[in-house]
Amino acid sequence: MFWLNGKPADSVSLSDRSFQYGDGCFTTMLTRGGCIQHWSRHIERMNACLDLLTIPRPDWHQVENWLQQAVKSDVKAGVKLHISRGEGGRGYSPTQVASPNVTISDFIYPPHYEQWVSRGLELGICRTRLGHNPLLAGHKHNNRLEQVLAKAELDKGGFADGIVLDICDNVVETTMANLFWVKDSSLFTPDLRNAGVNGVMRRVVLEQLGDLSLKASIGDFKLEDVLSADEVFVSNSVLGVAPITRIGSTSFDIGKITKRIQEMIDS
Template sequence: MLNGNAASQIPINDRGLMLGDGFFTTIQIREGHLQLWPEHWSRIEECCQRLRLPLPHEEGLLTRLHGMASDQSRACIKLVLTRGSGGRGYSPLGCDQPNEMIGVFPFPLHYLTWRQQGVALGICKQRLGSSPMLAGLKTLNRLEQVLLKAELDESGLDEAVVLNTAGQVIEAVTANLFWRRDCVLYTPDLSLMGVRGVMRAWVLKQVARLGYDHAVVQAPLSSLLQADEVFMTNALMEVVPVTGIDDVEYPDHAFARQLQSLLAAPSHS
């Protein structure tokens, strides 16, 4: 769907295609319901504000999304907003008609297995660079993740830890990372790079109610390797226990299982 109408093509001069000038969010559909909509809407608001894009009307957007989700038992919706066409070179002047693209895609069923069995991680050789203007946002500029995923494909790994150039833990290739030591939950500081996922935001809201403290940290790999428990999150995989990183094993998945139980309840949708 393009701007509310059925479509399978976009204009060749769309700035999202030409310049990566836009952002996206991917929403899990379960029994026709959009999961974690408040967190997705917060992402949309922040991305529009920081990228200087017009904010869509929430009620109208929800009507369009629900129209595509209502007959889906398990799927995902990708919502892409671009600045549209126009401007001269990089300049956004004269771009007054953004493009909204909505598509429905199959749910990655291997995530269901990951949730139950967990997944082992490696450590990526490639490092993330600092990008404070875009840090935290799910922009259309995902070439770092494309190259990191190519590294995973070549290595045969399912997922891996990604560090920055200073050797600090930032995220996994397609997910946010959390680790627990005793009753404190840690997650990386994403103020200079990385993506602040909607499931990450949801998890941070649950920490206190489950009796834990949390800290957003700039931490070396050694901090992650010394954890009692590690898990990763994104909007589709939800909460996935990490069984090990290289030769370090994590048999304790207590906090991840508590979060999974909360997510199984209908009240979070």
């Protein structure tokens, strides 16, 4: 189902600025036992993007109440929270715009995610490159055309997901998740200062590393760095952490560090 500002809806106005310009942001959340997982972190990431876009923050207590309409109490599922600047305005100008629109939708937990988490998944390598945009990098704003093009490319190749590089051939992420790899007992993940999305689960993983006596090396890396890894995994808020068993023609075992991180995330 869909809700617009807390009320059931099946459409939004043609003058909504998210439809017109992608003017807004969103986050996708896992729900379990009637609770939104990592809700406070989702609020933090939404506030950061809203502040950057100068969109007024909503009343989060009200939004949480609206979300309860979409949260299923008996099963693991997902909800998407989408905030638009609102309706109206002349051209690109954000002046003379009505109050923000909050859209909520629910969805079933993808059944294949369980298999990915336990058995791993294979990644393709996208030809589509991500441009550099330091102003918006890290944020999950509503302009996702690069990801749409990359995913369309993977669909044609028969891959569920794939690694995406930037215009300098640095590894950034996959089309749907953040990327990590382990080499010689050290953990690596790409710097997202120029492109990509700093996902909530990425932050959770990085916060857990102290308990494993690991430090993350965050920087600019090439595809060859990933392909030479001992183990590789991806993360997002709904999937959690899933091991990678193949990238192109290179195979990987499901490693001990990946399994330990999975256990810590699920505990």
